[in-house]
Amino acid sequence: MTYKIRPRRGFKLSSIISFVVILSVLVTIIISTIIGYNTERKSLFNNTIEMNGVAALNLSKTTESLVISMQKSLQVTADYFSEVELSDQNVLSQLDFFMGTSPYFNSLTIVNTSGVIVSTSPNNLNLIGSKPDSEATMEALKLKKPYISKPFHAITNRLIVLVTAPIFDHAGNYKGFVGGSIYLQQANIFRDILGVQASTTSGSYFYVVDSSGNLIYHPNKERISENVSDNPVVQKLMKGLAGAQRVINVQGQNFLAGFAPVPAAGWGIVSQTPQDHVVNISENVVREMMKFSAPFVLLLVLLSFWLSRKxxxxxxxxxxxxxxxxxxxxxxxxxxxxxxxxxxxxxxxxxxxxxxxxxxxxxxxxxxxxNTDALTGLTNRRTMGAITTLWKEQGTPFSVILMDLDHFKSVNDRHGHHMGDEVLKFVADVMQSEKGPEDYCCRFGGEEFTMLLPHASEDEAVQVAERIRERIAHAITPIGERVTMSLGVATFPDISDEVFELFKYADQALYQAKRDGRNRTIAFSSLANMARI
CATH class of the missing domain: 1.10.8 (Helicase, Ruva Protein; domain 3)
Known part of the structure; x- marks a missing residue:
């Protein structure tokens, strides 16, 4: 018997090779995409947590200085009334004077040892002679020393924080206290100094809590006085700790948070970004990569059928x-x-x-x-922070020039934001042409710019600043007219060995230039010399 062997039909080699090509490329892209996604997300998580930690620390320093200044201001007021009869009619006028010169409080009150309000400013609620029975008032009278209360509803039914300073006469006899009220749910010093937080695409925001975990500052005014002590970050702040971590807040939302205490008041500041925002950025990056690579992948698939045998x-x-x-x-x-x-x-x-x-x-x-500002091509603020931090760690001396265009809002109003952007790019080009090979030109934000000059003395930095200022002042800009700028200079570590303070001092010098008439450069050391004189 003869058996016929049936030929087994299989796949053509060209088809197999084409399949392998396509599969290999797709697997490679998928693996690379997964690895890229995980790496990008991890990097963004770490950077966001780190930036929020730095932001919380900087805000805590700002608030610390604010609280100390408030207490000093109240103590000056208390010292004035130490030898004044508190029932005297001129107490009200003097209190109005102190209220007018103090930017810190919404109202000032003098309370005698009997707990009776002697005088208030502004005197628009007819509280003189009344006797508030709040726990904060009783605690301030009992302590007879500087005191900062928890949030409470005052006799006016406002939600306030009370800051007090005791009044003693020359013999050391206690006469009562001067109290400054901060209206938490209205315009107050926190909103002036820390700023009213607008909604952002990232959903980031910061808030302030007291030593018991009560909110005393929050972008949502309805949440002020809410107790959030169950928040793990707030619990650490109540222990005086600082740091950064992932956290689930009391509303069950995931955040990447940085936190730092304010020792002078026993408060704490939290700066946080929703975790979902970071995840969305990572996913967008992957989608862009896939969109970009799609034509090449398609081309490769088509070519594989034609070239498979070779x-x-x-x-x-x-x-x-x-x-x-x-x-x-x-x-x-x-x-x-x-x-x-x-x-x-x-x-x-x-x-x-x-x-x-x-x-x-x-x-x-x-x-x-x-790491680059999209409009001007200069180094952005994030990279500038990394550079100055590295220089500080390495002990590299450097100078900072802060620049701000004068009356730039009028340029945008008269010529439009497009032409305003052209002016900003023009300024960036002038800065680039004046910088040394090791210098950095940065866009600080809006119409503000910064130059970092390693190993440059204050005089050398002022010379560079003046060259830039004069070139800007005498040049015809893209709007067909001249513009001017004001500049401030500070040097590390001569002026300060802390980067945050160095920028603050340079900013003070810049705004002194604004106050002196604009279109000028001022070094912070000259302000310090004037203060000593």
């Missing part, structure tokens, strides 16, 4: 490269195609090389965009 060796090399790429090999060089007798193989390898190298280039461009 790609055994190139495919092996491609798979090896894809494996190393997906494993995140830092030593991996850009993919290049070997010159082969097989024209089709060369074309395929060239196409794949373009696709992968474009992905690499896009990653580098995204990194550059994260």
């Amino acid at each position: 790609l055994a060796h190139p495919l092996n090399r491609l798979a090896t490269y894809a494996s190393r790429l997906s494993s995140g090999d830092e030593k991996l060089k850009p993919l290049t195609a070997d010159i082969s007798w097989n024209y089709e193989a060369n074309q395929l390898m060239n196409t794949v090389a373009v696709a992968f190298n474009k992905l690499r280039q896009q990653k580098e461009e995204l990194h550059a965009e994260a």
Whole structure:
């Protein structure tokens, strides 16, 4: 008996190779995308937590200075009334004077040892002679020393924080106290100094709590006085700790939070960003990468059917490269195609090389965009902070020039924001032309710019600032007219060995230039010399 062997029909080699090519590329892209997504998300998480930690620390220092200044202001007022008869008619006028010169409080009150209100400013609620029975008033009378209350509803039914200073006469006899009230749910010093927080695309915001976990400052005024002591971050603040971490707040939302205490008042500040915002950014980056690579992937799929019979060796090399790429090999060089007798193989390898190298280039461009101001091309504020922090750690002396265009709002109002942007780019070009090889030009925000000059003395920085100022003042800008700028200079570590303070002093010098008439440069050391005189 003769048996016939039926030929087994299988897949064509070209189809198998094409399938392998397509599968390899897709797997490579998926793995690379997953790795890129996880890496990007981790990096963004760490950077966001770190930035919120720095923001909370900076805000705590600002609030610390604010609280100390409030207490000193009250103590000056209390010292004045130490030898004044509190029932005297001129108490009211003097209290009005102190109220008019103090930016810290919504109202001032003098309470005698019997707990009776002697005088208030402003005197628009007819409280003189009344006897408030709040726990804060009783505690202030009992302590006979500086005191900051928890949030409470006053006799006027306002939600306030009371800051007091005791009044003693020259013999040391206690006469009562001067109390400054901060209206938490109205315009107050916190909103003036810390700023009214507008909604942001990131959803980031900060808030202030007292030693018991009660909110005393929050962008949502309805939540002020709410107790949030169950929040893990607030619990650490109540222990006087500072740091940064992921946290689920009392409303069950996930945040990346930084926190720092305000020792002078026993308060704490939290700066936080929703975790979902960071996840969304990571997903958007991956989507952009996939959108960019899609045409190249499609081209590769089409070419694979045509070149399949000649790609055994190139495919092996491609798979090896894809494996190393997906494993995140830092030593991996850009993919290049070997010159082969097989024209089709060369074309395929060239196409794949373009696709992968474009992905690499896009990653580098995204990194550059994260560190550069999109409008002017200058270094952005985030990178500027990293540079100054590094210089401080290395002990590198440097000077800071803060610049602010004078009356820039009128430029936008008269010529439009587009022409205002052209003026900003013009200023950036002038700065770039005046900087040294090791200097950095940064956009600080809005119409504010910064130059960082390593190893530059204050005199050298002032000379650079003056050159920039004069060039701007005498140049015809894109709007067809001249503009001017005011500049402030401070030097590390001569003026301060803290970067935050250094920028604050440079800012003070800049605004002194504004007050002196604008279109001038002022070094902070000259302000210090004037203060000593």
